[in-house]
Amino acid sequence: MEFLVLITAALLSAAGTFIAMRAGERLGLVQAPGGRRRHTRPLSRLGGLGLFAGFFLTGLGLYLFGPRPADQNLHLPLLGVLAGAACAALAGLADDRFELKAAPQFAAQALTAVVAILTDVFIGEVTLPFFGPWRIPLVIAYPLTLFWVMGMLNTVNWLDGLDGLAAGVGAIAAVFFALHSQKLGQPEVALYSLALAGACLGFLVFNFHPARVFLGSAGAMTLGFALAALSIIAPARVMTALLVLLIPIADVAFLIVDRWRRGRSPLQGDRAHLHFRLADLGASQRQIVLGYWAMCGLYGAAALLIESRELKLAAFIAIAVIVLGLLLALRPKTAV
Numbered sequence: 637m638e639f640l641v642l643i644t645a646a647l648l649s650a651a652g653t654f655i656a657m658r659a660g661e662r663l664g665l666v667q668a669p670g671g672r673r674r675h676t677r678p679l680s681r682l683g684g685l686g687l688f689a690g691f692f693l694t695g696l697g698l699y700l701f702g703p704r705p706a707d708q709n710l711h712l713p714l715l716g717v718l719a720g721a722a723c724a725a726l727a728g729l730a731d732d733r734f735e736l737k738a739a740p741q742f743a744a745q746a747l748t749a750v751v752a753i754l755t756d757v758f759i760g761e762v763t764l765p766f767f768g769p770w771r772i773p774l775v776i777a778y779p780l781t782l783f784w785v786m787g788m789l790n791t792v793n794w795l796d797g798l799d800g801l802a803a804g805v806g807a808i809a810a811v812f813f814a815l816h817s818q819k820l821g822q823p824e825v826a827l828y829s830l831a832l833a834g835a836c837l838g839f840l841v842f843n844f845h846p847a848r849v850f851l852g853s854a855g856a857m858t859l860g861f862a863l864a865a866l867s868i869i870a871p872a873r874v875m876t877a878l879l880v881l882l883i884p885i886a887d888v889a890f891l892i893v894d895r896w897r898r899g900r901s902p903l904q905g906d907r908a909h910l911h912f913r914l915a916d917l918g919a920s921q922r923q924i925v926l927g928y929w930a931m932c933g934l935y936g937a938a939a940l941l942i943e944s945r946e947l948k949l950a951a952f953i954a955i956a957v958i959v960l961g962l963l964l965a966l967r968p969k970t971a972v
Contacts, residue, residue, distance in 0.1 A: 637703075638814075641694060641827045642834040649690025649838025656685040657842060657849040665732055667850055675847065681732045683842060684855010687803065688725040690835030691862060692718060698827050705824040709756070710869060714828060716755025717865045724748045724789070724861040728854030742786070748861050749785035753778055757865050759874065763945060784874070785864040787888075788881075792860035793853065794891075795884040798911050799845035801925050805932050806859045807836035809880045812936035813866050816876050819940070825869065832862050845921045875948055879939040880932050882952070883910070886959040894967065913966045 660666055660680025668678050695718050705711065727744035730736060736744075752758065758781040761771050772780065796802035810833035817826035836859070842849045851859070867877035878885065887910045894908070907916065914924045935955060942948050 638827065638830055641698065641830045642837075644697075645690045645694040645831040645834030646838035647690075648693050649686050649835040650841050651686070651838075652689035653683050653686025653839050653842050653849060656680065656682040660849070660852075679847060680849045681852035682729075682854065683839060683849030684728065684851040684853070684858060685725065686842075687835045687839040687851070687855045688721065688858040690838050691832050691858065692721055692725075694831040694834065695721075695828055698824075698831065702827060703824045705822065707822070710822075710825060712755050713757045713865075713869045714825070716752055716757045717828060717862065717869070719755060720748050720751040720757070720861050720865055721858050723751050724857035725854045728852065728857035731853035731857075745786045745789045745857070746782065748789070748857070749782045752785055752861075752865055752868075753781055757781070757868050759784060759868055762874070781868070784868070785861065787885075788864035788867075788877075789857055789860035791881065791884050791888050792863065793856040794888055794909060795911075796851045796856050797909055798915070798921050798925055799847035800840055800843050800921075801911060801928060802851055802856060802859065803836045803839050803843055804925060804929050805881065805884065806863060807833045807840070808929060808932045808936060809863055809877065810836065810866070812876055812880055812940060813863075813873060815940055816873050829866050832859075832866065845925065875952070876936065876939040879948070879952055879955070880936040882935055882955055883928060883931055883959055886956060887911075887963065890960060890963045908967075910963060910966065917966075 657680045660682035661678075663682075665681050666678035667675070667681050669675055695714075699714060699718060705714070727741075727748065730744070731741060758777050759772060760774075760777050761769055763769050792802050792806065795805060810829045814826040814829035814833065817823070817829060839851070839855070843851065863877065863881075867873045891908055907913070911924050911928065914927075915921065919927075938951050939948065942951060
C-alpha cells in the first residue's frame, strides 16, 4: 500500500507538472532570466500546481477509499490537511498571476492557518524535556499554530532558490514524517506523508538542475502548508520537523534578525540566504542541493533514532549553534 501511494502521487505530480509547465509558457506566467536565480531562459512558474495535484488527488483518494485511522479524532484533521493545501495552492496561484504585495500574501497565509485550526489541526499538546506532556491552553495554541503554519510557508518559499532544493528537502521531511507515524502506530496517517513525498519526487523530475520549471508560490505554499499540518497531527512530530528543516528554519530566522539589524525590511529579497552565499562562493547548484539533502536526512535520522527527549533537545541546540555559526561566518560584510 505504501509503495502504491508513493508511486501514484509521483506519477500524478509528474503529469500535472508537465501540463502546468506548458500552461505557464502559453499564458506567459514565466520567470525571466536574471534576479536571484541563475537560469538562462524563461521558465514557467506554475510547476507547483503539479505537486499540488499529486498530493491532493492521492490524499483525496486515501480519504475517500483508503484505510481509516483507528483514532476517530484524526478524520477531520486529515480533511483539514487537504482543504488547507487547496487554499494554499489557490492563494499561491493568485500570487503567481498577480505578484501580490506583502500584506495580501500574509493575509492569505493567515487564512490557510485558520483553515487548519477550524479543522482541528493545531498544536494542542507538546512534550517538554524533563517535564513530560503539557496540554496547551487554546488561547496559546491557536496563535502558536498560526505562527507555525505561516513560518513554514515562508521557510519553504525562501528555501526555493535553487533547482530542486525546496522539493527535495520537502520529500525528505515527508518520508521522516511517515516513518515517525509508523513508529507511533499510525500507518494510515503515514500514507498522507508518503503522498506528499511522492508528489515532491514527481515534481523533481522537471525541477532538478537544470530545471525546466519552477515551484512558484502555488507549489511553495502547498508544500509549506502540508509540512506544517502533517507535523502537527501526530504527537512529537514538530520536533522531527524542527530537526529535519533546521538549516532552512535557522537561515530564515537569522536573515530576519540580520535585516532588522541593518535597518532593512525583513521581506526584501536578496542573495543573502545560505544557499545563495554558498553558490556565490563557487559551489555548484547540485553540490549545494545534495549537501542540503544529506544534512536534512542526517538530522531526520537523529530525530527518529534518538529516543530521549532531553537528548533530542541537546542535539537540536548543538546543531542550531553550528548552523548559526556557519551563517555568521558567511554573512555578507555589506548589504546584498
